[in-house]
Amino acid sequence: MNECHDTPLKTNTPPTFVNADAPLIALAGQPNMGKSTVFNLLTGLNQHVGNWPGKTVERREGHFGLAGRSVRLVDLPGTYSLTANSPEEVIAREFILREQPSVVVAVVSAANLERSLYLVAELAALDTPLVVALNMMDMAAQEGVHVEAQVLEAALGLPVVPMTASRAIGVRELLRVVEDILNGKQALSPHPPEVRADHREVLEKIEELITAYVPEPYPQNWAALKLLEGDAEVSRMMQAALPTKVWESVHDVLRAHDDAFLAVASGRYEWIGRMVRAAVTRPKIGQVGLTERLDRWAAHPFWGLLILTGILGMVFGLTFTLGTPLQEWFDGRIVAPLAGLASQGLASSPTWLRGLAADGVIGGVGSVLTFLPILVIFFATFALLEDVGYMARAAYVMDNLMHLMGLHGKSFLPLFLGFGCNVPAIMGTRVIDSWPARLLTILIAPLVPCTARMAVVAFIAPAFFGADAIWVSWGLVMLSLLALVSSGALLNRVIFKGERSAFIMEIPLYHIPNARTIGLLVWQRSLLFVKKAGTTILAMSLLVWLMSYLPDGDLNTSFLARFGQFLEPVGRWMGLDWRLTVALLTSFPAKENAIATLGVLFGSSPEAGLSNTLAASFSAASALSFLVVTMLFIPCVATVSATRQETNSWRWMLVSVFLLLAISVTAGAAAYHLAVFLGR
Amino acid sequence: MLEKKHRISMAEMTAGENATILLFQGGRTVSNRLASLGFTPGVRVNMTQNYGRGPLIVTVRGTRVALGRGEAAKIIVERGANE
Numbered sequence: 001m002n003e004c005h006d007t008p009l010k011t012n013t014p015p016t017f018v019n020a021d022a023p024l025i026a027l028a029g030q031p032n033m034g035k036s037t038v039f040n041l042l043t044g045l046n047q048h049v050g051n052w053p054g055k056t057v058e059r060r061e062g063h064f065g066l067a068g069r070s071v072r073l074v075d076l077p078g079t080y081s082l083t084a085n086s087p088e089e090v091i092a093r094e095f096i097l098r099e100q101p102s103v104v105v106a107v108v109s110a111a112n113l114e115r116s117l118y119l120v121a122e123l124a125a126l127d128t129p130l131v132v133a134l135n136m137m138d139m140a141a142q143e144g145v146h147v148e149a150q151v152l153e154a155a156l157g158l159p160v161v162p163m164t165a166s167r168a169i170g171v172r173e174l175l176r177v178v179e180d181i182l183n184g185k186q187a188l189s190p191h192p193p194e195v196r197a198d199h200r201e202v203l204e205k206i207e208e209l210i211t212a213y214v215p216e217p218y219p220q221n222w223a224a225l226k227l228l229e230g231d232a233e234v235s236r237m238m239q240a241a242l243p244t245k246v247w248e249s250v251h252d253v254l255r256a257h258d259d260a261f262l263a264v265a266s267g268r269y270e271w272i273g274r275m276v277r278a279a280v281t282r283p284k285i286g287q288v289g290l291t292e293r294l295d296r297w298a299a300h301p302f303w304g305l306l307i308l309t310g311i312l313g314m315v316f317g318l319t320f321t322l323g324t325p326l327q328e329w330f331d332g333r334i335v336a337p338l339a340g341l342a343s344q345g346l347a348s349s350p351t352w353l354r355g356l357a358a359d360g361v362i363g364g365v366g367s368v369l370t371f372l373p374i375l376v377i378f379f380a381t382f383a384l385l386e387d388v389g390y391m392a393r394a395a396y397v398m399d400n401l402m403h404l405m406g407l408h409g410k411s412f413l414p415l416f417l418g419f420g421c422n423v424p425a426i427m428g429t430r431v432i433d434s435w436p437a438r439l440l441t442i443l444i445a446p447l448v449p450c451t452a453r454m455a456v457v458a459f460i461a462p463a464f465f466g467a468d469a470i471w472v473s474w475g476l477v478m479l480s481l482l483a484l485v486s487s488g489a490l491l492n493r494v495i496f497k498g499e500r501s502a503f504i505m506e507i508p509l510y511h512i513p514n515a516r517t518i519g520l521l522v523w524q525r526s527l528l529f530v531k532k533a534g535t536t537i538l539a540m541s542l543l544v545w546l547m548s549y550l551p552d553g554d555l556n557t558s559f560l561a562r563f564g565q566f567l568e569p570v571g572r573w574m575g576l577d578w579r580l581t582v583a584l585l586t587s588f589p590a591k592e593n594a595i596a597t598l599g600v601l602f603g604s605s606p607e608a609g610l611s612n613t614l615a616a617s618f619s620a621a622s623a624l625s626f627l628v629v630t631m632l633f634i635p636c637v638a639t640v641s642a643t644r645q646e647t648n649s650w651r652w653m654l655v656s657v658f659l660l661l662a663i664s665v666t667a668g669a670a671a672y673h674l675a676v677f678l679g680r
Numbered sequence: 681m682l683e684k685k686h687r688i689s690m691a692e693m694t695a696g697e698n699a700t701i702l703l704f705q706g707g708r709t710v711s712n713r714l715a716s717l718g719f720t721p722g723v724r725v726n727m728t729q730n731y732g733r734g735p736l737i738v739t740v741r742g743t744r745v746a747l748g749r750g751e752a753a754k755i756i757v758e759r760g761a762n763e
Contacts, residue, residue, distance in 0.1 A: 081716035085709060114741040115718050230708060261708075265715035266722065269741070291744070292728070301731050396746045400734045408748060409735065502710045503748030504717065507737055 022063065022070045023182050024099060026128075028092060029107035030119050031078035032389075032508040034135045037165040038107055039075045040520050042175075049524055052077075052091050056430060056646050067179050074101070082122040083226070083261075084233035086433055096128055097217050103181050105174070107133045110140035110147045110162070111509060113276050114269070121268040124158065124192040125222065129181050132160045133174055138167065139511055143289050144282075151279040157190045166514040193271030195225065199263045202253060203228055209250050213241050227254060229261040291509045295393065299507070304397035311390075315381045316419070319451070323374030327455075330373060335366035351553060360545035365538050369530070371421075371592075374451050376526055378420035383521040387513040392505060399503060405488030406496060408503035411441040415484075418448030422639040423532060424525050426646050434501030440491055442643055443656055446635035447484035447663075449477050452591035456630050459595050463611035464623040472624070480631050483663055491659075532638045540589035540637040548586070548600075555600050560585065574629060574668035575622040575676070584629060589637050594630060621675035629668035634660050688759050690738065691752040693727040699757035700724055706754035714755070717745055725757065 029035035039047070043062025052059045060075040076095060077088035084090050096104060106123055108116035113134075123130050134149055153160040159177045163170030180186035195203050207224040214223045215237065226234035227250065235254075239247050254260075297303045339358040346354045385391055391413055399409035410432050418425030425445045432438040449457075457476055461469035547560040555561060564571075564582035571581040579601045587594040595610075602613045614623070634640070634657050644653040693699055701723050704711040718741035719725070728744055729737040737746050747755075 080713070083712060083716065085713050085716070112743055115743045118716055118718070230712070258708075261712055262704075262715055262721055265712075266720040269718065269720055269723070295729070295737070295744075299729060299737065301734055392746070396735055396737070399746075399748065409746070502706075502713070502751050503735060503746065504710070504713055504751060505746045506717070507744035507746050 022072045023103075024072045024074065024101040025178065026074050026076050026096060026099075026101040026104045027107065028076045028096070028104055028119065028123060029078060029133075030080050030116050032506055033078070033107045033109045033112075033116055034165050035075065035078060035107040037514055037517050038105075038133060038135065038163070038174075039073065040516055041165055041168055041171055043073055045520075045523075055087055055091060056648065057087055057091055058430065066175060066182075071178075071182075074099075079119065081118060083229055084231050090233055096123075096126060097219075100217070101128060103131060103178050104128045105131045105133050105178065107135050107165075109136040110134050111136050111143050111145060113140075113145075113147060113280060114272055117272045117275060118268060120156070120158075121193050121271055124156070124190045125225070127219065129188055130158050130190065131174070131177050131181065132156065132158055133163050133165075133170075134160050135163045135165050136511075137162050137169070138164045139509060143509070146281040148279045152275065155191070155275045155279065158188060159186060166512065166517075193268050195228075196263050196267040196270070199228065199257070199260055199267075202257050202260065205253055206250060209246055209253070210238060210242065213238070213243075213246070215241050225264065228257065229264050230254070230258065289509075291389075294510055295507070298390070298393045299396055301397065301400070304393065308394050308397055311385070311394075312416070315378065318381060319374055319378045319420070323377045323451075326373035327370045331366075331370045335362060335370055338362050338366065352549060355549055355553070356542070356545065360542050361538065365533050365541060369533055371451055371455075372526065372529065375420055375529060376522060378451070379424070379522045379525045380518065382417060382420070383518040383525075384513055386521075387511075387517055389508045389510045392507050395505060396507065404485055405440065405444070406492030407437050407440060407488065408501065410503070410505060411437060414441060415445060415448050418445050418450060420451060421529065422446050422448065422450050422635055423529065423642045426639060426642040427528075429646065432501075436496045437501045439647060439652065440488060440496060442646060442652070443491060443659060444484050444488045446639055446643075446656065446660055447480055447487065447632065449480045449631055450591070452636070453631055455592045456587075456594050457627055459611065460614070460623060460627055463615045464618075464620050472627070476627055476631050479628065479667070483632055483667065487659070487663060529638075532641075536637055536641050541593075544586050544589050544593075548597075570665070573672075574625045574665065575619070575672035576626060576629070576668075577618075577622075580618070580622065580626050584626075584633060587630065587636070588634060591630065591636055621672050624675050625668045625672035628671040629664045632660060632664035632667050634664070686759055687756055689753045690725070690727075690747070690755040690757050691730075691736065691749050693725075693730060693738075693757065693759070695727050695730045697727045697759070698724055699727075699759050702756045702758050704755055706751065710751060710754075714751075718743060719745075719755065 027035055027039055039060060039062065042064050046064060047060055047062030050059050050061075051057065057077050062073050063070050064073060065071070074095065076092040079086070079089045079092050082089055082093040104123060106120050108120060120130070120132060132152075134147065134152070137147070140147055147162070149160045149162040161170055161174045161177055163174060165171070177186065181188070194200070203224055206227055207221060210224060210227070211220060214220045223234055223238065227238060238250070242250065298307055339362040342357040342362055343354050346357055385394070394416070395409035395412050398412035402408050402411050411429070413431055414425045414428030417428045422445055425448060426442055429438045429441045429445065432441055454473075457473050461472045465472045544560070547563070548555045548558045550559055560582055561578065564578040564585060567581050568578045571577065576584070579598065582601065583594040583597040586597040598614065599610050602610060602617070635643070640653060640657060643656050644650060647653065687702065688699075690699070701719060701721050703721060704714065723740060726739040727736065728739045733749070735746050735748050736752055737744050738752070739745075
């Protein structure tokens with residue numbers, strides 16, 4: 001612990017403030033318990049979001065001051081149990097067992113006490129000091145449930161702090177309890193659950209067999225229990241640690257009791273039943289809660305879809321009516337003057353340097369950053385829907401449709417996010433619990449038309465199709481979604497052999513959104529986007545700029561142009577000449593670059609009649625084909641790098657690139673020939 | 681109330697109906713996940729929403745859980761078991 005150099009760099013605090021000797025506190029809890037709200041409440045902006053080493057599971061760590069000293073707080077992934085059903089569960093228990101935090105704070109929901117105490121039942125069996133944060137007291141009251149914290153505290157033998165984290169109620173009390181434990185002032189005497197009588201004997205037998213073979217730091221009785229539960233990770237570990245003979249006898253015992261995991265789970269729930277019996281007063285039967293009344297509509301197979309469509313429409317409406325003017329303002333008032341300023345400031349320096357600064361850096365990265373207002377609005381509405389609890393309903397009503405691709409409802413959420421930007425969509429696939437389903441979602445996510453592609457369409461379509469532009473745009477979106485569904489269905493048959501993962505998802509209670517939670521979510525997602533713009537996108541912009549500049553500073557004779565001419569035969573299938581092909585190539589760093597490139601190639605800026613020039617130079621069929629290809633083309637560099645990162649594989653990244661290349665070229669050629677055939 | 685006791689799959693329960701879980705026929709990983717969410721043999725469940733096709737919502741231990749029809753079909757319950 002002294003050499004804890006993996007502590008991520010904090011951006012907004014001097015590094016001296018955090019030291020490796022600071023007490024370590026872990027925050028554990030099931031999903032939908034308000035764990036993030038508690039974390040945000042304690043750490044504020046003093047937090048760092050990263051990944052758990054070697055895993056694509058989000059790791060959040062922060063720090064805060066407690067009685068004059070700094071305390072490290074690690075937010076463990078939300079898990080229902082500590083059995084190795086998912087990477088999150090393995091991470092959470094490995095962290096507690098290996099890092100041995102000074103205190104584990106288990107966040108449970110008063111509105112959902114029985115289920116949420118299941119994780120506490122598992123945590124109480126470990127040696128780490130445990131505090132129960134009894135969150136969502138307000139929601140429990142709203143549902144008519146009354147929980148007596150002191151009674152629960154006495155039953156559990158653990159401190160229980162009633163809280164309403166969304167309104168910052170109970171934080172001080174929680175901190176006082178944590179402080180007392182750190183100072184050794186609070187004694188804990190937990191009464192952890194025991195295994196049910198009918199399985200006690202077999203558990204003892206296993207423990208006896210594995211005794212002295214259990215590797216550090218795993219407690220012996222814990223390892224025995226996990227074996228009995230059929231935990232895959234622990235079984236693998238013990239098989240490696242035990243002599244073959246012993247493993248065989250353990251294995252025989254386990255095979256004779258292969259449904260023991262049900263007895264263990266039932267035993268924990270019986271224990272929970274005893275804990276909550278005295279502490280909880282339930283509402284009278286027949287009372288219909290707010291959630292149930294809302295879900296009669298929001299989760300209805302028909303009305304639910306209609307409501308979802310309405311909400312989607314509103315999100316897009318809001319994003320574009322509010323975001324587009326902002327983006328244009330940003331582009332016209334900040335990026336363009338900045339580029340001009342850079343050119344002026346560098347007037348005495350060589351042309352290449354001026355071009356590099358104005359077109360390469362500011363033009364490339366700046367044009368990407370102009371999308372930030374649109375994305376912020378999109379992220380905010382998305383985070384709001386997520387925090388209210390609506391997203392689970394969206395996933396639920398979309399489940400049937402997602403089945404067409406062998407996916408289930410949960411895959412809908414990241415795809416929805418993709419309408420804003422494909423990068424958070426690919427990161428958002430983390431909510432999907434099975435790897436094949438997640439991979440498939442990553443592969444099809446780039447087919448969701450993002451705001452940048454819609455910007456290209458919004459520029460080109462009116463130039464060629466006039467009043468029909470809106471229908472052409474609508475058709476292009478539909479085409480993208482059709483491509484998404486059909487390639488998803490095909491990939492599912494070919495690569496995943498029609499396998500389908502189980503759809504099991506909690507439907508949380510609706511609750512009043514918390515501004516802080518939403519604000520931080522928007523902040524983190526936006527920051528991620530800006531970081532990408534500053535690194536990957538910058539590098540690619542420079543590369544493309546260089547290719548368009550060398551060897552003699554003229555785009556028309558540059559390497560990029562030559563490459564475009566070389567590819568022209570392919571472009572011809574789709575009715576594209578070399579200039580349109582080059583425009584497509586330059587859309588790789590950022591989709592909307594396509595317009596800027598055409599501007600340079602035709603020597604007229606988008607403001608000064610580029611659309612007229614284009615309309616005069618190409619047929620409507622070529623324009624349509626260009627738009628179709630743009631919609632379905634290789635995703636932007638940020639998306640490709642996110643794919644590489646989230647699949648942790650170059651191979652799947654290349655599969656993604658070639659898949660989209662094949663789809664776009666085929667669709668572009670088909671659209672062109674169809675349009676020519678129809679006489680446009 | 682007249683009580684008809686017989687075994688059905690959870691997918692066959694009608695909305696508003698109560699039943700007691702008897703056993704799981706699905707794979708171990710799925711059963712394990714269900715168990716940690718509160719689906720254990722002997723527990724009473726309430727069918728909150730079931731339109732006969734697509735996923736359904738069932739309430740177990742005070743929590744609403746959405747299940748795919750395929751998953752629900754592999755959970756065997758005893759209908760009308762009284763409280």
